[in-house]
Amino acid sequence: RKEVEQDPGPFNVPEGATVAFNCTYSNSASQSFFWYRQDCRKEPKLLMSVYSSGNEDGRFTAQLNRASQYISLLIRDSKLSDSATYLCVVNLNTGGFKTIFGAGTRLFVKA
Amino acid sequence: EAGVTQSPTHLIKTRGQQATLRCSPISGHTSVYWYQQALGLGLQFLLWYDEGEERNRGNFPPRFSGRQFPNYSSELNVNALELEDSALYLCASSRSGRNYNEQFFGPGTRLTVL
Numbered sequence: 001r002k003e004v005e006q007d008p009g010p011f012n013v014p015e016g017a018t019v020a021f022n023c024t025y026s027n028s029a030s031q032s033f034f035w036y037r038q039d040c041r042k043e044p045k046l047l048m049s050v051y052s053s054g055n056e057d058g059r060f061t062a063q064l065n066r067a068s069q070y071i072s073l074l075i076r077d078s079k080l081s082d083s084a085t086y087l088c089v090v091n092l093n094t095g096g097f098k099t100i101f102g103a104g105t106r107l108f109v110k111a
Numbered sequence: 112e113a114g115v116t117q118s119p120t121h122l123i124k125t126r127g128q129q130a131t132l133r134c135s136p137i138s139g140h141t142s143v144y145w146y147q148q149a150l151g152l153g154l155q156f157l158l159w160y161d162e163g164e165e166r167n168r169g170n171f172p173p174r175f176s177g178r179q180f181p182n183y184s185s186e187l188n189v190n191a192l193e194l195e196d197s198a199l200y201l202c203a204s205s206r207s208g209r210n211y212n213e214q215f216f217g218p219g220t221r222l223t224v225l
Contacts, residue, residue, distance in 0.1 A: 034213060
């Protein structure tokens with residue numbers, strides 16, 4: 001089993017749609033959680049950190065459920081510019097700090 | 112504020128040669144991380160440096176090595192290059208890694224091994 005697993009993509013949605021991405025992690029020693037976006041052939045860019053209380057940044061909402069070891073990202077009112085790959089990221093400490101990236105979920109927003 | 116910078120942008124080597132990639136972190140960041148992203152694959156954690164020391168490494172052979180300098184910049188060395196080392200190598204920096212802070216990425220070095 002992979003340490004961080006994400007929904008397989010791609011997601012194809014029309015502009016204005018709401019889309020949700022899910023991510024599960026296997027190691028309960030996971031300490032911090034993030035969502036990044038990566039455009040084609042570019043570096044990942046931090047989208048938002050994910051907190052247990054949930055957090056929102058404009059059209060984006062992230063949730064963390066430690067009991068189920070589950071992270072989600074909700075995008076409301078999708079824009080064409082949201083088309084990218086979304087990466088779930090987990091930091092954990094198992095005798096040494098390590099960052100694990102999920103394989104990513106590809107999103108295409110169509111006009 | 113300047114972001115993470117990496118050099119060179121592209122690097123072409125032949126099998127068996129050595130490659131050196133460089134990274135300068137954001138000012139005030141002491142941790143530097145290296146990742147490999149092969150075409151169509153996810154990011155694989157390579158190395159983490161903090162305060163000049165190697166703190167952890169991923170599942171890569173010893174021919175992948177590096178160091179961090181007193182100014183917190185870092186270099187990644189790959190010896191005895193193999194064809195499958197062709198990938199985008201990304202460097203990220205953060206404030207001290209002990210607090211699991213957000214990482215900010217540079218644009219990457221695209222290494223091609225012929």
